[in-house]
Amino acid sequence: MKHKNQVFDNVLDLIGQTPLIKLNKIASKFKGNFYAKVESFNPGHSSKDRIALYIIEQAEKKGILSPGDTIIETTSGNTGFSIAMVSIIKGYDCVLAVSSKSSADKIDMLKTMGAKVYVCPAHVSADDPRSYYQVAKCLHEEIKGSVYINQYFNELNIDAHYKSTGPEIWKQTEGKITHLVACSGTGGTISGTAKYLKEQNPEVKVIGVDAFGSVIKKYHETREFDEKEIYPYRIEGLGKNLIPTATNFDVIDEFVKVTDEESAHTARLIAKSEGLFVGYTSGAAMQAIMQLGEQGAFKEDDNIVIIFPDHGSRYMSKVYSDKWMNEQGFFDSKNEAAAQNIQYIK
Ligand SMILES: Cc1ncc(COP(=O)(O)O)c(C=O)c1O
Helix, strand or coil, X not given: CCCCCCCXXXXXXXXXXXXXXXXXXCCCCCCCEEEEEEHHHCCCCECHHHHHHHHHHHHHHCCCCCCCCEEEEEECCHHHHHHHHHHHHHCCEEEEXXXXXXXXXXXXXXXXXXXXXXXXXXXXXXXXCCCHHHHHHHHHHHCCCEEECCHHHCHHHHHHHHHCHHHHHHHHCCCCCCEXXXXXXXXXXXXXXXXXXXXHCCCCEEEEEEECCCCHHHHHHHCCCCHHHCCCCCCCCCCCCCCCCCCCHHHCCEEEEECHHHHHHHHHHHHHHHCCCECHXXXXXXXXXXXXXXXXXXXXCCEEEEEECEEHHHHCCCCCCHHHHHHCCCCCCCCHHHHHHCCCCC
């Protein structure tokens, strides 16, 4: 951890060195020791701070970026927030093409951080001119001197985690990690972290988490891009309708798929059992643990590290809204108790 009494030059100095926190209750019925790498401790409240700072600083080193230039990205929100934050400190303009699936809170936050935002339809194919990939590409061509971060197809996304997240986890577990469980969106987090960990110990098992409605798991198993796997789902930042080159499939041992509904309930359960207020994909990663645990995948001495990518405050109008949960049909008889924690005094 960064020292509590230290004074920092600016907010960017706080990126990385996030805590590894033992999970004491939520998975206690399973064998093994479970630890969460809680990325909401980054100043932009997500793991994407790491890649934003790293990729921008690499571009500066290569002389591609100078103050006043424009940085463009496609993002479900978190990467955009991180790029906007880095841009403010370093003096760049930030232009973001985001999916209409992103929560209203996230879009408002991006605007608050000074970014110019284009909201693009979520359920069109990646080569549709309205998709956020095509919109970003077009903006990059139009704006002179702009840099397109292109996190899904940028090797530096993997490098950022190879150089920070991986070494941090290795050190924090004193080399005793046996399993890494992480969601895969661009795949940068899991690929970079896994590469580093497997270089230290090839026995570390790496499990990716994918969504129903995404092509990633099937591609990992068959190397076949199966369009039939694609259909709408609600979790933002997990899974994909294309194969990102920022995913190194060779360092991932297996993928587990999780549902929108179970991931939402598990996210709520993390808050209630561990006091950790984390995002929807943290619920998804934890849900994968629940499924693997039920299958007896872990042994007594295993040390399982789960990456919690962002903070719960970004999902107040979704997973943490009873109204939203109801609208999705996620409150059934077994879960209706969640709505009973509130009493109105008239
Ligand atoms: C909330 C959230 N969780 C998980 C991920 C997945 O991380 P990665 O893109 O490194 O695979 C993302 C990425 O967009 C995200 O925004």
